[in-house]
Amino acid sequence: MNSINRRVRWAGLGACLLVLVVFAQLNYIQVFHASALENNPLNMRHIIQQYSKPRGAIISADGVTLAESVPSNDQYKYQRVYPKGALFGQITGYYSLTYGTDGLERQYNSVLSEATTKVSFPGSLHQLEKLLTTEPSLDDLHITVLSSLQSLARQQLAGRDGAVVALEPKTGAVLAMYSNPSYNPNPLASHNPAVEQAAWHKLQDNPGRPLAAAAYRQRFFPGSTFKVVTASAVYDHKPALAKKDFPVSTGLVLPDTAGQVLHNYAGEACGGQILELFTVSCDSGFGQIGLELGGKNLAEEAKAFGWDRPIPLDLPGVAESYFPPPSSFYRNAGALAKSAIGQESVQAVPLTLALDAAAIADKGVIMTPHLLSTVTGSQGQVVEKYKPKPWLRATSPATAAKLTTLMLSVVNSPNGTGVAAQIPGVEVAGKTGTAQTGGPNIETWFVAFAPAQDPKIAVCVLVENQPPATEYQGGTIAAPIAKAVIESYLQRTAP
Amino acid sequence: MSVSAPSAPVALRPAAASPARSERRLAPRRAELGMLVLVYVLVTGLYVVAGLGASGKVPKDAPVFALATAILLASGHIALRRLAPYASAVFLPLAALLNGIGYVFISHLDSAEGSNQALWTVVGLACLIVTLALFPRAIDFERYRYLIALAGIALLLLPLVPHIGEDINGARLWVRAGPFSLQPEEFAKIALAIFFASVLAERADLLAAGTRRIGRWLVLEPRYLAPLAAAWGLSLLILLAENNLGASFLFFMLLVSMLWIATGRLAYLGLGAGLFAGAAVFALDVVHHAQTRVQAWLHPWAHFATSGYQIIEGWFGLAGGGMWGLGPGQGNARVIPEASTDFMFASIGEQIGLVGLSALLAIYLLLMGSGLRAAVRSERSFGKLLATGLSLLLVVQVFVVSGGITRVIPVTGIVLPFVSYGGSSLVSNYALLAILIRISNDNASLPHPGDDDGRVSRASSSQQSGRPLAVAREEAGTTGSLPL
Numbered sequence: 001m002n003s004i005n006r007r008v009r010w011a012g013l014g015a016c017l018l019v020l021v022v023f024a025q026l027n028y029i030q031v032f033h034a035s036a037l038e039n040n041p042l043n044m045r046h047i048i049q050q051y052s053k054p055r056g057a058i059i060s061a062d063g064v065t066l067a068e069s070v071p072s073n074d075q076y077k078y079q080r081v082y083p084k085g086a087l088f089g090q091i092t093g094y095y096s097l098t099y100g101t102d103g104l105e106r107q108y109n110s111v112l113s114e115a116t117t118k119v120s121f122p123g124s125l126h127q128l129e130k131l132l133t134t135e136p137s138l139d140d141l142h143i144t145v146l147s148s149l150q151s152l153a154r155q156q157l158a159g160r161d162g163a164v165v166a167l168e169p170k171t172g173a174v175l176a177m178y179s180n181p182s183y184n185p186n187p188l189a190s191h192n193p194a195v196e197q198a199a200w201h202k203l204q205d206n207p208g209r210p211l212a213a214a215a216y217r218q219r220f221f222p223g224s225t226f227k228v229v230t231a232s233a234v235y236d237h238k239p240a241l242a243k244k245d246f247p248v249s250t251g252l253v254l255p256d257t258a259g260q261v262l263h264n265y266a267g268e269a270c271g272g273q274i275l276e277l278f279t280v281s282c283d284s285g286f287g288q289i290g291l292e293l294g295g296k297n298l299a300e301e302a303k304a305f306g307w308d309r310p311i312p313l314d315l316p317g318v319a320e321s322y323f324p325p326p327s328s329f330y331r332n333a334g335a336l337a338k339s340a341i342g343q344e345s346v347q348a349v350p351l352t353l354a355l356d357a358a359a360i361a362d363k364g365v366i367m368t369p370h371l372l373s374t375v376t377g378s379q380g381q382v383v384e385k386y387k388p389k390p391w392l393r394a395t396s397p398a399t400a401a402k403l404t405t406l407m408l409s410v411v412n413s414p415n416g417t418g419v420a421a422q423i424p425g426v427e428v429a430g431k432t433g434t435a436q437t438g439g440p441n442i443e444t445w446f447v448a449f450a451p452a453q454d455p456k457i458a459v460c461v462l463v464e465n466q467p468p469a470t471e472y473q474g475g476t477i478a479a480p481i482a483k484a485v486i487e488s489y490l491q492r493t494a495p
Numbered sequence: 496m497s498v499s500a501p502s503a504p505v506a507l508r509p510a511a512a513s514p515a516r517s518e519r520r521l522a523p524r525r526a527e528l529g530m531l532v533l534v535y536v537l538v539t540g541l542y543v544v545a546g547l548g549a550s551g552k553v554p555k556d557a558p559v560f561a562l563a564t565a566i567l568l569a570s571g572h573i574a575l576r577r578l579a580p581y582a583s584a585v586f587l588p589l590a591a592l593l594n595g596i597g598y599v600f601i602s603h604l605d606s607a608e609g610s611n612q613a614l615w616t617v618v619g620l621a622c623l624i625v626t627l628a629l630f631p632r633a634i635d636f637e638r639y640r641y642l643i644a645l646a647g648i649a650l651l652l653l654p655l656v657p658h659i660g661e662d663i664n665g666a667r668l669w670v671r672a673g674p675f676s677l678q679p680e681e682f683a684k685i686a687l688a689i690f691f692a693s694v695l696a697e698r699a700d701l702l703a704a705g706t707r708r709i710g711r712w713l714v715l716e717p718r719y720l721a722p723l724a725a726a727w728g729l730s731l732l733i734l735l736a737e738n739n740l741g742a743s744f745l746f747f748m749l750l751v752s753m754l755w756i757a758t759g760r761l762a763y764l765g766l767g768a769g770l771f772a773g774a775a776v777f778a779l780d781v782v783h784h785a786q787t788r789v790q791a792w793l794h795p796w797a798h799f800a801t802s803g804y805q806i807i808e809g810w811f812g813l814a815g816g817g818m819w820g821l822g823p824g825q826g827n828a829r830v831i832p833e834a835s836t837d838f839m840f841a842s843i844g845e846q847i848g849l850v851g852l853s854a855l856l857a858i859y860l861l862l863m864g865s866g867l868r869a870a871v872r873s874e875r876s877f878g879k880l881l882a883t884g885l886s887l888l889l890v891v892q893v894f895v896v897s898g899g900i901t902r903v904i905p906v907t908g909i910v911l912p913f914v915s916y917g918g919s920s921l922v923s924n925y926a927l928l929a930i931l932i933r934i935s936n937d938n939a940s941l942p943h944p945g946d947d948d949g950r951v952s953r954a955s956s957s958q959q960s961g962r963p964l965a966v967a968r969e970e971a972g973t974t975g976s977l978p979l
Contacts, residue, residue, distance in 0.1 A: 005871045007756045008883045012867045015887055018894040019856050025901040029813045030849040037814035042799055042807065045815050048827050075829050 051097055051191075052077045055112040056138040058092055058104055061175075061373060064147035067092045067105065067185075069138075074191050080105075085184040087150055090213035091143070091177060091315070091371065094185035098196045102211070103185075104371065106316050108141050111375055111384075137378035143371045144173035144386075152488050153178040156481040161208055162463040163215035163350040166485055169358035169449060169458045171388040172367030174313070175489060177351070179214035181206060216311075216318050219347035220462060223435030224281045224417075224474065225445045226342030228356055231278055231406055233293055233301035235399040241289055242274050242402070252284040254334035255291070262287045262337055265434065278406040279413045281432060283341050290340020295329035298340060305356045305394045306366055312391060313351065313369045321352040342433065354460035357447040359394035360403045360429070361455030366392040404429050408452055418446065420479040423487050427452035430482065432474030441465045446478035450486045457489045523584040523939075524576050530588035531568045538564055538595030541823055542602075548824025548846075549603050563613070564595065571620055575932065578627040581939035582932045583869060589862045590913055590928050594619070594921070596855070597914035600843050603824050604835045608916050615918035619925035626929035633878045633937045636930065640693035647686025648729060650679035654737055680742045681923035684749070684888060685930070691750055692881035695757035699876060703758035731774070738784050741895060741907025747771060748891055753884045757876070785905075792905035805832045809841035809900050820848030835916040837908055840897050855914070856893070863890040869935035878934045885927050 029037070037043060054069035055078075066088045072079035080095045082088065093103015101109060153164035153176045163179035187199035203210050212218055234241045248271030251261040262283060264270055270282035277285035290298060302308065302323035311318045324345050329336040338344040351369065359366045368391040375384040395403075407429035410418040417432040429452045433445030444466050449458040461478040469476075539561045546554035554560070571587050594616055602609025630636055636643070653670045654660040660670060670677045695702070727750050731743055751767030754760075778785045787802045795803030795810075808831045815826060828834045828842030835842070844852045866886030873879045892912050899906035910917055912924045 003759055004756060004876060004879055007759060008867055008870050008879065011752055011756055011883060011887055012863065015863060015890040015894070016860060018898070019860060019890065021903055022894060022897045022901055023853060023856060025903050026813070026844075026849055026852055026897075029810055029901060030817055030844065030852075034814040034817050037810055040811070043811045043814075045811055045827055045830070048830065052827065075827065 047097065048075060050113075051095075053113065054078045054138060055080065055095065055105075057140045058112070059140055059142045060088075060147040060150075061142070061144050062146045062148055066143075066147070067095075072191070076191050079191065080189040082185045082189070084147065085186060086182040087147070087154060087178070088145075089183045089185045090179060090210075090215065091145060092185060093316075094188040096188045096196060096200075097191065098193060099188060099200055102317075103315060104141065104143070107314050108372070111139055111141055114139075139378070139383055140376045142373045142376060144168070144175065144373045145177065145371060146175055146489075146492075148492070149176040149485060149489055150178050152176070152485060153481075154180075154182075156484050157463065160463050161214070161465050162461070162478075163213075164462075164481060164485060165215050165350050165354040165460045166489065167354050167358045167369060167458045169361035169455045170367065172358070172369045172391070173373070173388070174369055174371050175457060176485065177213075177215045179350070181208040181210040182213070183210035212317075214350065214462065214464070216313060216315060216349060216351045219319055219322060219349055220443050220464070221435035221437060222321075222342040222346060222348035222353060223433035223443065223445055224283070224286075224342055225353050225431050225433035225447050225460075226340075226346055226348070227278060227281065227286050228360065228403065228407070228431050228447065229302050229305050229307075230286055230290060230293070230298065230340045231274060232305070232360075232395045232399050232403055233297050234274060234289060235402050236301060236395055237297040238293055241292055245273055246271050246277060246282075246285040246288055248272070249284045252287040252337060254287075254337055256332055257334040260334060262334075262341075275406060275409055278431075279409040279416045281410075281417050286341045287337035290337045291333055293340070295324075295326035295336050295339075298336070299323055299326045301395075304392060305359060306352050306392055307348075311349070311351060311355070311369065314371050318351070319349045321349045322347040342435065350460050350462045353445070353447045354458055355391075356394070357431075357449050357460060358455075358458035359392075360400050360407065361449035361458050362400075363397040364393060364395040364400040365390050366394050404452055407431055407448070411448070417475040418448070418479050420475050421446065421448055421483040421486075423450070423483060423490075426450050426486070426490060428483070428486060429455075430479065432479060434474045440468070442468050442473060444473040444477040446474050446482045448479075448482045448486065450490065456493055457486055459485050461485075521580075523582065524572070524580060526584035527575065527587060528572060530584060531572055531591065534588050534592045534595065535564060535568055537592065538599065541596065541599050544822075545599050545603050545824035545846075548822045550824075567591075567616065567620055571623065574624040574627065578624065578631075579932050579936035582936035583865050583939075585861065585865045586928055586932050586935065589858055589865070590925070593855075593858055593862075593913035596843075597839070597911070597916075599823065600828075600839070600846065600914075601835050601916045604828055604842065605916075608835055611918070612916055612921070615921045618918065619922045622922045623925040623929045623932075626926050627933060630930075630933055633873075633881070633930075633934045634875075636689050636881065636933075637693045637696070637877050640690050643686045644690035647683040647690065650683040650686065651737075653679045678917065678919035680739060681919040682926070684742070684745060685885070685923060685927055687746060688749055688753075688884040688888060689881060689930075691753050692877055692884055695753055695880050696875070696877035699757040702754070703760055735778070735782070738782060739908070740778060740782070740785055740788070741909040743774075744771075744907065745888065745891060745895065745909070747774070749884055749888055752887055753880055756883055757880055788905045788907070792899075792902060795902070805838060806900070806902060806906060808832070809838050810902075812841045812845035813900075816845040816848040816851075818849050820844070820846050820851050822846060836910050837896070837906070837915070838900060839911050839915040840900050843914070852897075856897070859890055859893045859912075863887070865935070866931045869931055869938060872938040873934055874938065878937060882931055882934045885931055889924075889927065 038046070052075070057065055058067040059065055064084065066084050067080065067082050069078040069080055071077065082092055091103055093101060093105040095101050095105045105112065149166060153166070157164065157178070157180050159180065161180050164176055165174070166176040167174055183203050187195050190196050209218070248269050250267055250269045251263040254260045254262055264283045265281070270277065270280050271285060276282070307321040307323045310320055322345065324335070324339060335344045339346050355366050355369060368389050370386055372386045374382050374386065377383045408427060410416040410432065411421050411428045411430045418430040421428050421430050428448055428450040430446055430448030433447070435443045435445070437443055444463045446461045447459065449455045459482045461481045463477050463481070466473050466477055542560050543553055543557055546552065546557065568591055571591065575582060575587060598609065598612050598616065601612050670679055727746065731746070735743065747767070751763060754763040779789060791798055791802035791806055795806040797803065799807055812826065812828060812831055815821060823846050826845040828845055831838045831841055840852070843855065863886045866882050866889070870879045870882035870886065873882060889912055892909055895904065895907055895909045896911050898904040910920050913921065
């Protein structure tokens with residue numbers, strides 16, 4: 001019997017040894033080898049964990065939910081949804097397992113993924129409950145864009161490629177920023193890799209590059225809208241030119257070329273002082289102004305208006321507008337004349353032109369463009385509030401006043417190119433643009449702000465790929481869109 | 496054979512319990528009550544914390560859970576007070592703790608499985624009580640050994656019967672009857688342990704001494720081994736037919752270790768190791784299922800997309816848990832295939848870390864230790880062998896599961912006793928617990944001549960009390976008794 005007991009004990013010891021082997025191996029897996037396993041590329045746990053957390057909502061200025069996390073029944077627990085789809089796709093961006101993040105989802109990732117609530121010693125049962133959980137109380141991101149204005153912009157573009165950017169000149173708040181083609185972020189945020197990949201490849205194959213929003217990630221030839229900058233340069237650098245009479249002509253013979261002529265649009269003849277030149281968008285006159293201003297003055301003015309520098313909009317991947325360096329005009333005065341009217345290699349991001357219109361509207365100051373309005377906590381309390389700050393002083397208040405006069409003339413004069421933007425009872429200041437692209441079709445522009453006395457909104461409209469015609473399409477195609485956006489916004493803010 | 500043995504010790508029990516005796520009767524139960532209260536606090540606390548971890552809220556059904564747990568623990572305790580008052584105090588609290596921990600994690604992995612498991616817990620506890628009530632003495636298990644062995648083999652055969660047997664994951668271990676499916680092997684294990692213990696208790700001396708000379712070698716007398724070999728061979732055949740390799744290893748381990756403990760002949764261990772090696776080679780050659788498992792064990796990274804996936808995800812889960820774990824209710828255990836059954840160990844490990852898993856292993860070792868303690872204290876070899884066999888069965892299961900997940904051995908479809916999801920496993924383990932409790936109860940309640948309150952000092956138990964009892968059994972006509 002004693003010997004049986006002895007063997008029972010030996011058997012118990014043996015079983016303990018077996019468990020000890022498992023314990024040793026557990027130490028290896030859970031402690032010594034753990035970080036290697038955690039960093040193994042096959043290990044999806046971090047990603048799953050990150051994507052399993054709910055994120056704060058993104059909400060428009062008029063209270064429309066643009067992005068939110070809803071409970072899902074799969075392993076990720078929450079599904080990110082974008083109720084407005086493509087309307088806000090280029091602003092919200094996406095939150096994708098495979099393709100990462102973009103737009104506001106990337107820019108404000110830390111705000112959306114973690115609550116700013118401070119952890120304090122738990123004083124109540126409720127706080128203790130919070131301490132024991134990983135469920136964060138979420139902060140919501142409120143943005144300045146109005147869903148209604150964004151919808152109107154899309155409706156006005158009516159499926160044509162192009163962009164509409166609307167800003168509040170006094171604060172830099174983005175009121176609308178829509179471009180075609182846009183994209184729906186919902187399939188990119190799908191937890192089904194096949195759906196994600198199909199959507200991604202479709203976007204990659206789209207020649208309109210929906211993921212590169214035309215409004216702030218692409219550059220276009222600005223055409224005559226650049227005359228806003230050229231005219232400002234006149235007042236800021238050579239005011240004498242503003243009093244000069246330029247001869248009426250149908251074209252400008254370009255120096256440093258073998259007699260190349262810069263023709264006016266549709267072969268029209270124009271001339272006179274800067275007001276007349278600006279009103280009818282006289283290329284020959286402004287070409288001459290460019291030659292007399294010189295490359296250095298023009299480039300300096302462009303830089304002051306936010307060209308050739310990163311735009312501090314709170315979104316990732318914002319493009320820079322381009323004006324060539326003065327050195328490139330050496331023995332190349334023809335290029336200088338063309339650059340002064342927004343041709344040659346001058347390239348503009350629609351956002352920049354909206355900011356330039358806002359600069360004239362805001363007495364020469366460009367406010368930092370921004371989408372962030374407020375961050376609110378789980379109880380709706382404001383955690384963070386955006387404070388408007390100036391970005392650049394583009395020009396003097398005096399020059400801004402002069403430019404306002406010029407831009408009002410474009411809309412109000414019977415022979416102005418922007419008469420289509422007239423709104424009864426509202427003084428609209430604007431400038432048209434029509435740019436050749438090298439291909440058969442043209443790009444049409446309109447930049448504007450209103451009301452001229454107390455500007456509340458500055459707009460830039462671009463409609464791409466329009467068939468050429470004898471009129472200034474900037475006036476006939478883009479101006480009505482700007483008018484609709486301005487009208488709608490002013491009605492909304494009217495007391 | 497004569498089966499009058501139980502009546503003899505019963506007749507020796509004093510007619511009226513003395514005050515000292517009722518005091519002794521109450522002491523383990525009082526200790527048990529204290530431990531159950533502790534278990535209750537731990538399990539309900541864990542339930543709330545896991546709910547907070549998973550959803551950020553105190554679970555709405557927390558009061559229901561607390562009440563149900565209290566009722567279950569109380570009924571278990573009251574049943575033991577009546578049916579096994581002398582049994583060791585630790586069995587029920589340890590099993591309840593494991594069961595409670597398992598339930599909390601299962602219910603957060605899958606709420607439907609959680610409610611099933613709750614139902615099975617009730618059935619399991621009922622099984623514990625019924626087993627204790629049906630078998631008032633450990634010797635009663637011995638009396639029905641052939642019936643039990645037959646029942647065990649019938650249970651093993653059941654999955655092979657057309658229409659009721661079911662293939663799940665390449666192994667045919669299930670029996671389906673309406674909405675319920677049953678894994679009969681879980682119950683068969685216990686039946687065979689009882690059979691082995693009774694046969695070995697009867698023939699240990701013969702098995703130890705019986706040899707035959709073949710040439711220069713002294714070999715074991717095959718005649719004495721016949722019933723064992725038959726039982727084992729039959730069960731092995733069935734298991735191979737069912738592709739159930741994990742269970743056949745368990746059965747084999749059970750037989751060999753009990754044989755060695757009964758006889759003390761190391762030759763059985765050697766023979767067992769040899770047979771096992773042979774069976775393993777044979778299985779690897781013949782059973783495709785086994786080949787896949789071994790490949791996944793040796794080269795999981797090469798088979799990440801297929802057979803290695805489960806192991807690697809289990810490892811990622813364990814590594815994510817690290818030293819302290821992510822916290823109950825947190826993590827992504829659902830990623831692991833079979834997270835609530837075969838890989839429960841990994842899914843818990845992610846949440847409670849190395850520290851928690853070590854504690855869990857320690858609970859199993861404590862439970863085994865209590866079982867072995869009952870074995871050592873048992874006056875009869877049947878009780879010794881059965882308690883040892885069942886205790887080892889419990890911990891070897893834990894080893895096979897956790898060793899499979901940690902890649903110490905290949906993965907087999909065995910689940911963690913009391914913790915993993917599964918009705919058959921839970922209910923059969925409660926039956927196993929009932930037997931251990933019964934043996935433990937017998938040890939303390941069996942009165943000893945010359946010791947009127949039954950208390951036996953350590954010195955006297957080995958020198959005096961053993962012998963007269965054997966004599967008493969001899970007189971009562973029990974055949975094949977051992978020199979105790």
